[in-house]
Amino acid sequence: MKKIYLFAFVSLFMVNCSSDSTDGGTPEEQMYFPPSDGSNTWETKSISAMGWNQNAVQPLLDFLEEKNTKSFIILVNGRIVMENYFNGHTATSPWYWASAGKTLTTTVTGIAQDEGLLNINNKVSDYLGIGWTSAPLAKENLITCKNLLSMNSGLNDALGDDVSPANLQYVADAGTRWAYHNVYVKLQDVVAQSSGQTWANYFNTKLRDRIGMTGGAWINLDGLSVYWSTTRSMARFGLLSLNKGKWNGTTIVNENYFTQATTTSQSINQAYGYMWWLNGKSSFHLPQTQLEFNGTLIPNAPNDMYAALGKNDQKIYVIPSKKMVIIRMGEVANPDNPTFAFSGFDNELWSKINALYQ
Template sequence: MKFFPHLLAFLLLAMVGCNSDDADPDQAMYFPPLTGSEWETSSVSSLSWNESQVPALIDFLEEKNTKAFLILVKGEIVMEEYFGGHKATDTWQWNSAGKTLVAATTGIAQQEGLLDINTQVSRYFGTGWTNMPIEKENLITSKHLLSMTSGINDENQFVIRPNLTYLADAGTRWSYHNVFQRLMDVISAASGRKFDTYFDSKLRDKIGMDGTWNFGLVFNIYHSTARSMARFGLLALNEGKWVDAQIVSEEFFKESIRSSQDLNPAYGYFWWLNGKSKFMLPGSQTVFPGSLIPNAPADMYAAMGAEDQRIYVVPSKKLVIIRMGRASDPSNPSFAYSGFDQELWQKINAVID
C-alpha cells in the first residue's frame, strides 16, 4: 500500500481541526461589528425548526402589542420582526430589564478595584442616605441592593430619603424595590464619574450598543434599539465576554446568574432565574412552588421589565430572545413577571422544538 505524505498531512490537520472544534464549540459564536448595521443571519429552515409555526408566533406577538422581537442563535439573527410602525432604528424603554445593565456595570467597577459589593453602602457616599437607624443602615451592602434584600420598606417606591425606612434587617427579607438605584450612586462615587458616563465607556461602547439613560425621581430607565438589547443578551450568553475581551469578569457574571439568597432562589443579581424550586414576585411576600416559567428551558435566565420587556438567555440552546413593546395585557402593565411569558414560550417552543 502506497502512502502520499502530503495527503497524510492533510488528513492529520483535518482531524486536529475537528477535535479542536469539538473541544471548543464556542468558536462558532458570532459577534456583530461594533459599528454599522452588519449582522450575520441564519434561517429557520437551516436550523430544522418548524417553519409552519412561525406565522402563529408572529400573529401572537402582534396581538400582544409587541414592537420588536429577535431570536439569535450563536449570535446570528434567525428572526427579526417589528410591529406597529416600529423600526430597527427606533428606541424603546427597557424598564426593569435595565437593572441587569446596572449589575454588569457593578461587576466591572468591582473588577477594576473601585468597589467591593460586600462593603456597606454608606462607605461610598456617607451615612444618613436612608431614614433608618444608623446601625440598621450600616448593615446594607451593595450585595443587598443587587439581591433585593436591603430590608428597606417597600411601601413607597419613590427613592427619596424620607421613604427609605426600616422594615427588616438587611439579608432577612426579599423585596423588589427601586432602591437598587442607589447602586448607581455607589458606582458614581467609587469611580468619580457620572454613572452613565462610566457605563457608556466601560460597557455600552465596548459591545457596540446605542442608547441612553433617562434619570427620574422614581425610575432610571434605559432606552435603546432592539438590536442593542440583543447585543447585551449576547454578552450575557457568553458570560460577560465579547469576542476575546472579558468585559464583565466571568466569576462575577456567573455569580449574577446564581441564586443570590435563599428567600427567592429565582433571583440572582437583577437576573430572574428559571428552573428553581420556588420563586417570589414583585409586590408580594408569597412564595410560589415550582419554576418561574415552567415551559421555558430550566437553564434560562432573563432580564424582565414592566410591560413585558424581555431578554431571555438560554445557554443550552445558545439562544438569545428579545421582546420589546407595550404591555401584553394593558390592565396589568406594571409587574416584571406576567402570564405572557408562559404563552410566549408555548409559541416559541412550537417553532424551535
C-alpha cells in the first residue's frame, strides 16, 4: 500500500512540474522584477536557455530593421530574452509612446480611484464642472469617466485632436457609439483636479517612480500630453501590466480594476477594454471607422494577448499565457499605410516572433 501511495505522489509531482513549464520546457521560474532604484540592472536569459530556435533570430532582426524599428525587447518571466536597438537608437534614447501611452492614463486613473479620489462611474462634470464640452448639458452629464476609458463618450471624433470645449461636440448619447477619440486626456484633468496635484506630479509619484521608469516625461505636442521614455521604461510598464498591477509583491493598482481594464468594456467594440486593445475576440472596430470587422484583431498573436498600440507602430504586447512582454518602438513600419494604433505590421511581426518558439 505504501508503494501505491508513493507512486501516486511522485506521479502527481511530475504532472505539476510539467504543467508549470515555459516554452523552453524547463520548470517555471519565479517572476523577476528589475530594481526600482534607478540602476540599470536587469536579469537576462539566452535564446538557447529558453530552448528557442536560434535560426529564427536573425530573420526577425532583419525584419525589424527593415521596418524602421528603433528598439525591440522580449521579456519572459520578467527577464530580458532579446534586447536590440537599430538605426542609431540606444538604450538611453527616449522615444514617444503615442497612443500606447493611453494605458498609462488608464492605470493612473485606477490608482486615483483606489485612493478614493474619484470614481470612474461618476460623470466627468463632477470633477471638471459643467461646460467642459459644447454638448447640451443633459447630454454632457451622461458622460462618465468610464465612458472616456471605454471610448464611448458619444462626442464627435471627426474634429481633430483639439479637446477644447468648442471641439467636443455631441454626436450620440454616451454609451451608444464607440469612437477612438483624444477626449480621453480629460481623465488627466480629472486626476489633477481630484488629487490637487499636477497630472505629471501625480503620475511620477504614484506610478513612474514606484516601478523605476526613470527619466520619462510628458511632453505637450499640439495640445496633447504625450509620454516619452526609454525602451526599458516601457518594458517596466509592460511587466507591471503582465502582473495585473503588482510590482514585486507591491500593489500599484488594484487587480480587479486592471482585470476590468483588460476585458471588453462596452458592447460595441469587443476588442477594446479601458484603452487596452484585446486580441482573440470574434470582432473588432478600428479608429476612424464605424465599421465592424469579423475575426480576431491580430490572428498570428496569442488569443489572450492585450496590447497598448500607438501611432507609427509603438507597441506593448502582453501575453499572460506565455508570461511574456514584447516592446517595439520606432518609426511607422509601412510608410505608405500609416495608422493610429493597430496596423498590418502587427500580424507580420507576430509571424516572425512565432518562429522563435514554434
